Amino acid sequence: MKKSEGHQFTGSSLVATGLLVVAVAGCSGTPSPSQQSSASTQTTSSSPSGSPSTTSSPTPSGKNVAPVPVEHNPPGDIPDNLAFVMYTNKAGGYSFTHPEGWAETGSGVRVRFTDKLNGVAADVVAASHAPTVDSARTADVPRLKSSVPAFELRAITTVTVPGGKAVRIIFRRNSDPDPVTGKVYRDEVQEYLVYSSGHLVRMDLFGPVGADNVDAYRTMSQSLRIR
Secondary structure, eight states: OOOHHHHHHHHHHHHHHHHHHHHHHHHHHHOHHHHHHHHHHHHHHHTSSSSSOOOOOOOGGGGGGGOOOOOOSSSOOOOOTEEEEEEEETTTTEEEEETTTHHHHHTTTTEEEEEEEEEEEEEEEEEEOOOOHHHIIIIHHHHHHHHHHTOOEEEEEEETTTTEEEEEEEEEEEEOOOOTTTOOOOEEEEEEEEEEETTTEEEEEEEEOOOHHHHHHHHOOOOOOTT
């Protein structure tokens, strides 16, 4: 009886061991081709576009930045009823009028007056002769291209202003981000290059593309005087 019971115990153990081996093989074995295909399909479909995702390129900056869209209803018209006040820069030897109440920044021969999206800026550089359309194309356009975000030349013309012989460059650029909202506007700039007695005054009048600032720009540019 004891020998028979021993044989029965050994048979049960073998069956249990066999089942355990099969179970372990099922868990750790190599997937079948159909299982591999299913896994591959799941990995590919995890990307929304059906292809592996890639890291996007960094946003370009400086002169290579893309132009922002022009506003359909541009803000920034300078009111016609503004009072204008005289500004004199003794270091630069020039003066002009600007809308009263505009915020002033700058130092030395440079100055900038701004209000909301509009502004006027001026500075002085040494020069041996009066500017021409050709000199503006060969010297000033490259200067602007290298320093102005999303520069776009619109026109270069000779103009007559009381301050002296002048060339006017009209171009577009991306504005500085709004300090509150961060929004960037598409600006149009009228840069006057006015020569007198060995120095050149650059006056930039700027505001959003399409803004009605004709009268204010005329008042400021025609008020420029150089000593």
